Amino acid sequence: MSTLLDLLSRPWPWYVAGPLIGLVVPALLVWVGRPFGISSSFRDVCAATIPGKLEYFGYDWKDHAWRLAFSVGVLGGGFLAWQVLAPTDPGGLSVAVSEATRADLLALGITDQTGLVPRQLISWEALGSVAGLTVVVLGGFLIGFGTRWADGCTTGHAITGLSNLQLASLIAVIGFFAGGLISTHWLLPIILAGLQ
Amino acid sequence: MSGRRRVAVRSLFLGLAFGFVLVRSEAISWYRIQEMFRLQSFHMYGIIGSAVLVGMVSLWIIRRHEIRGPDGEALEIAPKETGGRNTRYWAGGAVFGLGWGILGACPGPIYALIGSGHTVFFVALGSAVCGTWLYGALRDRLPHY
Incomplete structure (x- = not known):
């Protein structure tokens, strides 16, 4: 039992996690009858909460309650993994990224590299800084806008779409990476300039 | 239980499992995403690549054995429409x-991070919902194909 708990509360290698994520595609399809995608839940939140007459949000979000239920589940999974079965090994509280990445981030001014996310940048306190505010608010905004324009996110396009051999998803995934490379190498150094 | 509620409960459980794996694989970590875009580790490529491979084989099995959905319906993921310059996919994808x-x-990670106690991601979620709303408002004026 203790070994099982130990296995459940330690970081998993990619070859365990990746296939498990891949299995969500058939599980949702067979069990729920829906293709795997998460970002459409943002649209449901708009349809459910923001008043107005926009045609794009003029549908009954309750018909898509499974999507919101899935999102609530993901939130619960995060709670279970980090609050209930928190990593016991102190090393598990820091992410084992490569030394090259650590050095690059240090050069950008990220001196505290513990935790899942850098608290210098992404925390309630950091929202008071220009860099922190930009990362959280602008980052979130671009994700919400881009994912609806592209009609899918990492799950809908990269995992489900590529599994289904869709050309549209291949184009979208190339777009995701192009955008990410631009952010990482051009935008972040500008945003983080204040940290150094 | 009504059909809608039964499906929602199943969906909740699958979300729970997915969120758990996202945390354990560290795919929800800002550091891992930086590492991926700096091409400094195979970790994220391994996760996404093996997920796609398993998804692909699963869909092949579903098609081959004509496995049906919860209401006995045929299961087919309708391919997304392509055409013209496919602007929405490359431009929307880049954004x-x-x-x-x-x-x-x-x-996915935004939800998992909120659950894990990184509640500042509520702000990111709110911002993403605003972004989605703006897309809905500008949709007719944006190029799609």
Whole structure:
């Protein structure tokens, strides 16, 4: 039992996690009858909460309650993994990224590299800084806008779409990476300039 | 239980499992996303690549054995429409990628991070919902294909 708990509360290698994520595609399809995608839940939140007459949000979000239920589940999974079965090994509280990445981030001014996310940048306190505010608010905004324009996110396009051999998803995934490379190498150094 | 509720409960459980794996694989970590975009580790490529491979084989099995959905319906993921310059996919995708590279979390991880206690991601979620709303407002004026 203790070994099982130990296995459940330690970081998993990619070859365990990746296939498990891949299995969500058939599980949702067979069990729920829906293709795997998460970002459409943002649209449901708009349809459910923001008043107005926009045609794009003029549908009954309750018909898509499974999507919101899935999102609530993901939130619960995060709670279970980090609050209930928190990593016991102190090393598990820091992410084992490569030394090259650590050095690059240090050069950008990220001196505290513990935790899942850098608290210098992404925390309630950091929202008071220009860099922190930009990362959280602008980052979130671009994700919400881009994912609806592209009609899918990492799950809908990269995992489900590529599994289904869709050309549209291949184009979208190339777009995701192009955008990410631009952010990482051009935008972040500008945003983080204040940290150094 | 009504059909809608039964499906929602199953969906909740699958979400729970997915969120758990996202945390354990560290795919929700800003550091891992930076590492991926700096091409400094195979970790994230391994996760996404093996997920796609398993998804692909699963869909092949579903088609081959004509496995049916919860209401006995035939299961087919309708391919997304393509045409013209496919602007929505590359341009929308690039906008999404710009955000992903900055925030270090895509939609699934945003929910998982909130649950894990990183409640500042509520702000990112609110911002993403605003972005989605703006897309809905500008949709008719944006190029799609």
